[in-house]
Amino acid sequence: MHARPSQLSFDELGTPLREVTFVVLDLETTGGSAGKDAITEIGAVKVRGGEQVGELATLVDPGTGLPPQIVALTGITSAMTAGAPRLAQVLPSVLEFLRGTVLVAHNAPFDSGFLRAACERHGQAWPRPPVLCTARLARAVLSRDEAPSVRLGALAELFGTDTRPTHRALADARATVEVLHHLLERVGNLGVQSLEELLALARESAPHRPTQRQRQKRVLAQGVPSAPGVYLFRGPREEVLYVGTSGDLQKRVRSYFTAGERRRRVRDMVALAERVDTVVCAHALEASVRELRLIAAHQPRYNRRSRRPNHTWWVAPTAEAFPRLSVVNSPRDGALGPFPSRRAAAAAVDTVLDVVPLRPCTQRIPATGASATPCALHELGRCAAPCAGLQTPEEYAPAVGALDDLVGGRDDAALRAAADEIDALAARERFEAAARRRDQLAALVVGLGRAQRLAALAALPEVVGARPDGRRGWEVAVVRYGRLAAAGVARRGVAPMPVIDALRLGAQTVLPGSGPLRGAPVEEVRLLHRWLTTGGTRLVVSEPSWTEPARGAGAWGAWAERARPVEVD
Structure with missing residues (x-):
């Protein structure tokens, strides 16, 4: 069994708050600018699961006299700091104390800014810990009627903390710990139970904060697997509201119930949702194809492309x-x-x-x-x-x-004649007419090329492609008449050919239809063509051989690019 890594990051979703180690920090300085002023005192308290696990406190010699107003505010005098260590001596211990934790401070940009500037001046690497500001968290959690002010002293009084802030580093850090614990009790009622959700809540401005209804729906993410696939939000009448795809279903579904989801339309969808269904897929290609098919089948009203996605x-x-x-x-x-x-x-x-x-x-x-x-x-x-x-x-x-x-694509005589006419117009110095005809012909070449590429793939009874999965394994797809018939993975160390043979034997039978794409949906053929021709995909099987017309628009691609820069898919 592998131990959880100690270093946490902003990107880690679903880290339970009880497993997070916080370092609550407070600094006293000679003023308010990280670039010009110096640190005079550091106080830090390390807590985990509501319990204190360590403290760090020290005065720091700033190397200069202290302004009278700072002496009056903090009670720290030049005589007190004269025998204290310099910041260069203290900084390594402070950074080690922070390692693998979440940095918490009241008005955190001030404290983290001073520490970051100190690291730059003294040649230390800033560990880039996640930073939580208790002032912003309080404003996100407490109403203005309950907390007109979110100053540390006001919050300490509101919560009745045992330690009151005194503008001394360790006392203020201890008071901030108590404030933090009271705020964490409140966020539980909002459905916030992970580090990611907590950081997002404190980070977002009021208009973007998740509603309480949105947070309460987070239970819908329970049991969602951490695997690639497709997810479907269903409404109160079992109707499909939204279909999406992700390389990690659990992380993606959970994100809908956090402040990271800002889209108003999606928030409205989450408020209606009663259930989340998932379809685990072998890899991203299969998930994308299934997403297209499900959108076409259900036409969910909250998907932007839900209205006739294959309408062309x-x-x-x-x-x-x-x-x-x-x-x-x-x-x-x-x-x-x-x-x-x-x-x-x-x-x-x-x-x-x-x-x-x-x-x-x-x-x-x-x-x-x-x-x-x-x-x-x-x-x-x-x-x-x-x-x-x-x-x-x-x-x-x-x-x-x-x-x-x-x-x-059997004869490009018409394209050659049109190109000759453009040259003739240019020779007669009818440049505007030549440019107009050139742009029209380039657009036609692009459209023809796209049509011929997709039709060539859709005409094939079977194509098998294998793409490296980035972990020394292979993602495999069996394509028949422009449709995905089977998908699988040969993991690292597994011989790929037996996997491919098994997939071909169990692949869906596809009967070709009429039309240039043999009845296959346009978006699916386009998606499969892109996967088969990019990303290092290797063609394992093609029956018959995959070819494109020799006199088709593909031979005119370079001409079209020179004539008019056009996006070609």
């Missing part, structure tokens, strides 16, 4: 004799996408029409043609006027094929 837009040809481009919200075979908004999809339509000779009009034209009068687009050479019977479906078919080849 696509550009697809219509099913008619003379197909035209339309913006749709469901993927079809041959569609280009996904796009994050309808506006982005509409912009892609305009650019595609510049590089592929599809008709830009929106009317439905029968296969036998029509007798309409050709519009101005025909006069401009942008349409062969099938609406007027001047083009047959067979004559129109090459334009449809060009679109299909462009989206599928």
Whole structure:
């Protein structure tokens, strides 16, 4: 059984207050500035679990005379400090006394600031202990009616402490210990039982402090495992209010009941919550995928992306004799996408029409043609006027094929033609027009590249990836048709291939659907693609081989980056 490390930190969650060692410190100085004035007396009391375990007290020779007002306030005279040790002699003992504890002081920034400045002057390393200010803690715990003032003397009188502050270091430290213990009794009623919660309570300003209702709900975190996974807050009717993911479920769920959680919307959610369910996952990727699926299934109202998280837009040809481009919200075979908004999809339509000779009009034209009068687009050479019977479906078919080849990455002739046109515009010194066309083409290249990368992954019956877990083990994922089918971990010292074989045997069966992504959710395919292609992930299995089109937009990525800096995922 391993002993708990003695050094505590701000990041350690869930340390019971009874296990915390506090050093309550008070300093007397020659004035109020850590950079200019000197320490004249140090008093410190070490307590743990409500019991005193040590004291340290000493006068310090400041090397200078004491101002009259300081003598009058503290009763410490130059004669008293003349034979005392200098700070350089005392400081190592003080720092050793502080080691592995939480530093407590009334108006703590003053005392910790003096000690930190002393360490800098005398070449000592400041141990950076957690710091608790009893003045700020009192203001967080006590109402202004009960405690109009949070001066040490006023609090000592309020609580009826045995030791009263006298502006001498040890007496004031002892009084602060009693005040601290009374305040700790109060914070228990607020549901504060850990060091992290106590520090957060004292640190936060009034508008950000957790409500009493929020703290009372901390019992919902009991029994939550310390493991990666997904958590679900449920309301009084068993409805899912919020879904989240974390590498440590226990720490994350506990944080909702502390001052660290400032979001008003989430605080309202916590007030409604009646239960927290968890799903333990093998690693972060599985947790992220499960989070996406649960949000899509439950649409929890407190998740920002809860409303149709997989809602995206696509550009697809219509099913008619003379197909035209339309913006749709469901993927079809041959569609280009996904796009994050309808506006982005509409912009892609305009650019595609510049590089592929599809008709830009929106009317439905029968296969036998029509007798309409050709519009101005025909006069401009942008349409062969099938609406007027001047083009047959067979004559129109090459334009449809060009679109299909462009989206599928089988032919980049349309991109090359557009790039040549941009060069021609620049050669004629039509720089604004060239820049506009360049930006449009770069955006199309980025959209095509994203679509082709995701479609290539979604087309594969099975891909297995293994990523180093940072502890000399492996995180493993089995992906089928763009969906996570199984996840596991081969710990350090465990042969990974038997683990991978077992995961493949027990993986979920996935049947491909229709559309460019074979029915897989966009966000899930994107997440899996990023995991498989970054972070040192190794491809263990790919059936068939994972390839992307040779004449696809990927070959134009460098051109797009030079033409227009665009974020590519």
